[in-house]
Amino acid sequence: MLAETSARDLGFPNAYDRRQMSDGPYIAESASLIGDPARANMLAALMDGRALSATELGLAARVAPSTASGHLSKLVDGRLLSVISSGRHRYFKLASPAVARVLEELMVLAGDGPPRYRPKSRCSEEMARARTCYDHFAGKLGVAIADSLASRELVVLGDDGGLVTDAGMAFLLELGVSIEERKASRRPLCRPCLDWSERRWHIGGGLGAALTLRCFEAGWTERKRDSRAVTVTHAGKRAFEQLFGMRL
Amino acid sequence: MLAETSARDLGFPNAYDRRQMSDGPYIAESASLIGDPARANMLAALMDGRALSATELGLAARVAPSTASGHLSKLVDGRLLSVISSGRHRYFKLASPAVARVLEELMVLAGDGPPRYRPKSRCSEEMARARTCYDHFAGKLGVAIADSLASRELVVLGDDGGLVTDAGMAFLLELGVSIEERKASRRPLCRPCLDWSERRWHIGGGLGAALTLRCFEAGWTERKRDSRAVTVTHAGKRAFEQLFGMRL
DNA sequence: CTGACGTTTCGGCGAGCACCGAAACGATCC
């Protein structure tokens, strides 16, 4: 059945040629931007959702400032980054949550396949314990929060995506997490996000972002300098034990 | 606050350098594989989950057989494709649903941003009407099925992920969709999948796959030759009208 | 065995691109 295809169309345009006009080149454009190691390092450094300057991103990628500038121009042109100018600085951030999703999925892919060579522990101990994933918690902390909320049926994660129950809404309201305006947004409220260190789901989407924002505002968590890693403060430990019944 | 960073670490390893040891190079490896137009065309051609031979993929990418062979070796090495040998043919398919997810997310990214130049209609009329997305329905058909199931609360999609209700389970059982064994799998049962043509959610995950498989088995839908496009048969039109209350 | 076909390997060609340093530009601070 396959011989027929090749015999019929030998050297002539066929159905597969038409597909060339399809998606391939478009995804290649974005993918090749991510595909350069220097640019990938920059993007990875921006995965926490913050905006960084060109110099900082150059250091992250270990390239000269001029090289970094060139890469950043391409990433902005390719709509993977957006830029805001402030004085003599220019701050770059991921253009959209969709970009973060692609990167996160790529990390899952990179983490796949067991026997592959992988130098030392790719992720540091503290990164595995608690970090931000674009704009929500990941690592053991993120998974623990997700487990806690799920076990009390404040959210339902099941095997399949996530939902916030009515009780969950009440809980969040009481916690001071503003979730109402997020429901209007097109962004999924409670997207499950596969954790590359824990290999389990944690809570992303608008809910994950709001909850995480609240934890920083309340002083329960703090960002480690120049890293996606997160530390839980003393107040945070108390709060998390009371709210989520977890010990850290 | 930033000047401090650069002054302190001028020319020396700093926190950002350490991040180089992090995820960047790993995601770059996969991304650069996808980033070549020829390889991207091959991957796009495999998005329907079928396995194709090296020659077919060469035609899809418009490259010589020898070139195609080289690309395919790299994709297999990079764990994006898996290969099964059969006689003098070798058939290639996507290595995992995770690969399909990355590609799908990249398509969403490529579809982002409005004013960008885009020749003609990127997707043909028939592709927009009904197609497969790796292993489940997408396009108007996929969205219509999702809407129907949601409106009758057989699944709950909300803004946020998806869940199958008890009534939904009963419905699927009656339909002859074998869903039980899929619950055991680690694959999400009802992952919402953003549709790049409709810009709305349709149903992916194990449920989407099982439902789609059932439709093909029942003869309600048929694959267009050499394409991801799908046609609905006469029997299918009747069935879909009865089951989902839709007219096509 | 012999010929046909799908696939892979090899050698060579050419283009694209990442990299850097030097210099220019613009904003800020003294």
Next chain:
DNA sequence: GGATCGTTTCGGTGCTCGCCGAAACGTCAG
């Protein structure tokens, strides 16, 4: 105004990698 700093542009260098055609390998058919 002048010095400093963050950022960008420009020119030049080197390497990688995609591409093809020719030839080799293995399988299948007669």
